[in-house]
Amino acid sequence: MIENDFIPASYKFEKEEGRVQWKAPSNIALVKYWGKKQNQIPANASVSFTLDNCRTITSVVYTKLDKENKEFSFDLIFEGKNRKDFKPKIETFFERIERYIPFLKNYHFSINTSNTFPHSSGIASSASGMAALSLCLMDIERQMVSEMDPDFFFKKASFLARLGSGSACRSIKGNLVQWGEHNDIMGSTNLYGIPYPYPVNEVFKSYQDTILLVHKGQKSVSSTVGHNLMHGHPFSEKRFEQAHDNLKRLRSIFAEGNLDEFIEVVESEALTLHAMMMTSIPYFILMKPNTLNIIEKIWEFRRASKKHLCFTLDAGANVHLLYPNNEKKEVKKFIKEELVAYCENGQYICDQIGFGAKKM
Template sequence: MNTDQFLVKSDLKYIDKASFTWQTPSNIALIKYWGKSNPQIPKNASISFTLNNCHTITTINFERKLHSELVSESHQNIDFDLLFEGKPKEEFKPKIAEFFKRVQEYCPYIFNYKMIINSENSFPHSSGIASSASGLSAIAMCLMSLEKEINVDLSQEFINKKASFLARLGSGSASRSIEGPLVVWGNHPEIEGSSDLFGVQFPHKVNAIFENYQDVILLVDKGEKQVSSTIGHNLMINHPYAENRFTQANENLTKMSKILQHGNIKEFINLVEREALTLHAMMMTSNPYFILMKPNTLEIINKIWEYRQEKNSNICFTLDAGANVHVLFPENEKENVLQFIDSELSIFCQKKQYICDNIGLGAKILTP
């Protein structure tokens, strides 16, 4: 794997101050990744819909350190403050500090700046809507905006690729939040350009039925997950079914590629739901084992199955590593499905809350 391509190889023209604001989305995997090796290398390839309304907005203010504030190379430290939704969030800082530590080889310029990070989500953090994906991809895009300022020869294609590479070092799924509407992360023989190091856009033309696909996220539980994704991934080490699962996921990505191109929506429904349940089955058969679904998660799944059969609908569900349910359906069913969600599914959500979303195109710069 060629990581040298992401090293800074030219002289940098440092600027004294800069500020960048990026809005980057969450994503929802159709073929799941669960299990990794260091440094953040997936055990199988995955593919996701990039979301649109579930996003993080992050501003980083960079101020160049005075010469007297710089220390010898062996004692360099990364200087940053973090505000989340306008308030200091000390419990988030260790994860961000670890991220900066992992990317420092590829972004050595960060030692020369003090950073103030202001971040906010359009959805509840740490509740299984991939807040790490949107949050860390936003930081990665801000870093690449700075790198573009001090190294003007960078192309947008390279910026997106390196941002995905950097984001991956903080959260694997964050590599899939730079672009859209469909992104593959993980080396796969049938996906041209795919890599374990960064996400790539799905390279094939997608059938019209999957354009502007809808995703309504039912907030069954807005609290933090009992088990972090990092711990969950680590439990795949020595898992009795791990190797079969990795093989299955890669085979399922081959199937999903054909489904997306040919538009067989019934096969799409079957494969997406099996992937979601397999993900949670791996959690339930880990040692130690755990269950992230809640009783209302199961109530919603059964209601979706009943509605699909009664109405001959193409509605389906998927799950991330949490209790919340992503309700997926084609745009031509939007009016009917939203009525169904409001009247029959919202009662299983905390305070009847849900988020209406659809597939999006990835990161957007908001800096004036």
């Protein structure tokens, strides 16, 4: 599909008012995307696990205005509080998608949203948030046309979500989602995420993700700023090649269930992501001392136990522990005995692979 395919020809009718609600999951990238071009196009392709418990729940109440407004009309409640500081980001999102959702200035929208996890702490809150909002808008559009193919519905929702936050396009469907053009991945595109199109061993379909909350505060550098620092980065081209090669390598790893090679790719990707941050100009570090302490403990545990626990990181200090479901008992014991001490207030989130967004 191309961008113009997402521009509606016309609407059969416009509803006067209504309410829609969706929940969308966060996701954790295995091969990271870091750096983007104009219009939220990724500099390299990526693949992610969709999560289950870490999600955003968003409801939108819409009321038709007497006449089309010159500006977007909406209010935003985040976790029970009116957040005017969030409005510029939503306005930017609406500006980007107005061409594809032309009814935006015909309605007032009351947006009420909340997360099941800490905001702005290295868990992809912008991904799940923009995914949930995009699905709500698509649900409204679906009510204005005579019929809409379900596949088109989710593709366009992913397309819209990408324009709000790149990784949000991977939070629509599950459980394994690929985004970005890649010559060796059938159906891949820069415009939206797709369900991973190749065989995946059963071991990966029940994978566990325990998120250790090392730091729950605001990040010192936003992901948007970090992505932009890849322009002119001395190692960017090699990094993009590495991501391309790792995606190619994962095809056989996913098919065969090769956990040792999976660990090697995933941990390398996580450390490379942060290496790009530490070698950009200006440079910055989002990991905390306890992030490194946890990584060392994971390596010690894996050597001693021969279990397949590994880590990955998003753009933050928190550590995602990935491990197969059949090793959950031993890993949970290790977390409680060894790793909780490195978490802020001893807090962590137990999650697992999920299967995409759902209407509520």
